[in-house]
Amino acid sequence: MSHRARVAIFCRSLSALMLGGLCASALAQQASDKAATDAATTQASETPAADAEAKPGMMALLHDPQDHKLDMSRWLLEHKGFLPVPIIISDPAVGYGGGIALAFFHKPKGQPLTRTTSDGRRQLIAPNIYGLMALKTENGSHAYGAGASMHFKEDRWRYTGGVAKASFNLDFYTPGTFIESVPIGYNANGLASFQKVSRRLGSQDFYLGLSWTYMDLDLGFDVDSDSDRFSTKEKSERSSGLGLSLEYDQRDNPFTPSSGWLGQIQGNFYDQDIGSDTDFQTYRAHVFAYWPTFADRLIVAARVDTRWANGDIPFYRLPFIDLRGIGSARYQDTRAATVETELRYNLNSRWALIGFAGAGRVWGRRNSFGDATSQVAKGTGFRYLIARQLGLYAGLDYAWGPEDETFYVQVGSAWR
Numbered sequence: 027m028s029h030r031a032r033v034a035i036f037c038r039s040l041s042a043l044m045l046g047g048l049c050a051s052a053l054a055q056q057a058s059d060k061a062a063t064d065a066a067t068t069q070a071s072e073t074p075a076a077d078a079e080a081k082p083g084m085m086a087l088l089h090d091p092q093d094h095k096l097d098m099s100r101w102l103l104e105h106k107g108f109l110p111v112p113i114i115i116s117d118p119a120v121g122y123g124g125g126i127a128l129a130f131f132h133k134p135k136g137q138p139l140t141r142t143t144s145d146g147r148r149q150l151i152a153p154n155i156y157g158l159m160a161l162k163t164e165n166g167s168h169a170y171g172a173g174a175s176m177h178f179k180e181d182r183w184r185y186t187g188g189v190a191k192a193s194f195n196l197d198f199y200t201p202g203t204f205i206e207s208v209p210i211g212y213n214a215n216g217l218a219s220f221q222k223v224s225r226r227l228g229s230q231d232f233y234l235g236l237s238w239t240y241m242d243l244d245l246g247f248d249v250d251s252d253s254d255r256f257s258t259k260e261k262s263e264r265s266s267g268l269g270l271s272l273e274y275d276q277r278d279n280p281f282t283p284s285s286g287w288l289g290q291i292q293g294n295f296y297d298q299d300i301g302s303d304t305d306f307q308t309y310r311a312h313v314f315a316y317w318p319t320f321a322d323r324l325i326v327a328a329r330v331d332t333r334w335a336n337g338d339i340p341f342y343r344l345p346f347i348d349l350r351g352i353g354s355a356r357y358q359d360t361r362a363a364t365v366e367t368e369l370r371y372n373l374n375s376r377w378a379l380i381g382f383a384g385a386g387r388v389w390g391r392r393n394s395f396g397d398a399t400s401q402v403a404k405g406t407g408f409r410y411l412i413a414r415q416l417g418l419y420a421g422l423d424y425a426w427g428p429e430d431e432t433f434y435v436q437v438g439s440a441w442r
Contacts, residue, residue, distance in 0.1 A: 090414055095376055098413050113161050114435035118353035120194065125161025167194040171218075184233065187221040198341055199356060200255075201392045210252045214342060216243025216263070224273075231276060237269035239294060240301070245342075259338040262303035267296035277316065281438040282409070282419040284325050287315040296337075306337030308345070314441050325370040329384070329441050333362045347386030350434055351403030351425030359398075360390030368440075370409065380407040380423065382440075403427035407436070 090097035113125040154177065160170040173188030197209040222237035242264045247253050253261065271292035277283040291311045296302040312331040319326060333345035345362035346355040366384030373379060383404040389395045405425030412420040423434040434440065 092414070093375065097411075113159060115161060115163055116432050116434050118430040118432050119196065119355060120167045121164035123161060123163030123167070125159060127157055127159040129155055129157040165195050167196075168192065169194070182226045184224040184235075185222070186224075187219075189217070189219045191217055196342075196355075199358070210255065211248035212252070213246045213248075214243050215246070216241065218243075222269075222271075224271075231274055233271075233273045233275075235269075235271040235273065235292075237271065237292075237294070238267070239269060240266045256341055259304045260341045262338070262340050264301065264303045265296050265306075265340065265343065266301035267294045267308075268300065269294035277314075279417045282417055283314070283316045283327075283439060284322065284417070285316050285318050287313060289313045304338035304340070306335060306339040306343075308335045308339070308343065309333065314439075323372045325372075327368040327370070327441075329364070329366040329368075331364040331366075334390075335360050345388065347388060347401055349384045349386050349401075349403040349425075349427065350382065350405055350423060350440060351427035351430060351432065352386070352401060353430055356429070357386065357388045357401055359388035359392055361395070362386065362388045366441075376411045378409040378411075378419065378421075380409055380421065382406075382423075382425075401428050407434075409436075412437075 088096060088098070111127040111129055113127055115123040115125075155175045156172075157174070158170075158172050160168075162168040169190050169192030171188055171190030171192075174185070176185045177183070178185075193213065193215040195211070195213050197211055200208045200210065217240075219240040220237065222235055224233040224235035226233055245261060245263055269292055271290060273288070273290040275286075275288045277286040277288055289312070292309065294308045296304070296306050296308075298305060310331070310333045312329070315328050317326045318324075331348065335343070335345055339360070342355075344355075344358040344360060346358045347362055348354070348364055349366060364384060364386040366382060368380065368382040371379045371381075383402070385400045385402045387395070387398045387400045389398040392398075403425055405423050407421055407423035409419040409421035412418055418438060420435075420437045423436055423440065425432060425434060
């Protein structure tokens, strides 16, 4: 797993805490409406039954009054202050681990809860979210950090950012073109920072983003002589880059989509003039698409994800295959492409079965696209509708790839 994967774990942690805040925000508006209704009911009839309805017990908070099934919506409604969100890590690159994120959400006075999109749909405006997180894995890796997500002027402006301090024990795999690939153990200990501001373009659903990514770390190899395998530029420890992105999101649900699509292109440019040890560029373009079929019982989804890099890129920043069942950064080169499909079959209003399969390929420095070998991963799992009001599913995936088999705890979509 590379330093890039280390940052990916941090970003997933931030996503988890932001997700918790977003859920609570959406449900808070419903709580306000319900509170007004309860107040009117109490004034009309001050009976013990009315008092019991106004003050539900813990069991009532954990069940949906519509179907009486386990549901976290009402629990989120009543939660005040910091919302604890568990972090589950099961990446083969670092082993199993976990942690905790604490999210605090705040809706600025006067900011609407929703906005109307260009095609007439209503879209939720997330609250301002502030969070802290800490995590540790079984191989001794650990990290802690803080992040925030804020929205301004009816979601016309967005800010997302975070800072993390981490120490991760990782492996970099030699090419293995003519001989067996060999893992090179190393430790990456340092600071990672990501800051991004986005602006909605007119009344459309396009967002233009400007970001700054900064990493400063110390590298240590398990075997000192392994350091000689890399050039000085490949071992550069500080990178600082500005990025541009353009995103279009037409999904019906940001948590567990059932229709629509998301597309994004982005480029990051690292230069010595802005604090980087070396000059290089990284790019990513990806599309996630969803189609409901058979009266919405079967959801067909597809993903295409490409990443590439140019210049004097450090070895731990190379693009890699990102698939469930394959350890982060197990296969790396200057070019990486992934395709994946996922089927979700809704057994009933709460439970669903998942099946997925994908393939990835890396090429560039080691060989051409035609000479590269595709790596395939597949798996299955289940989902439970844990928050009906938001259409948020959670569940467990079991995936296997060329070398690894592992479980993944999923909250919302597995694609990010």
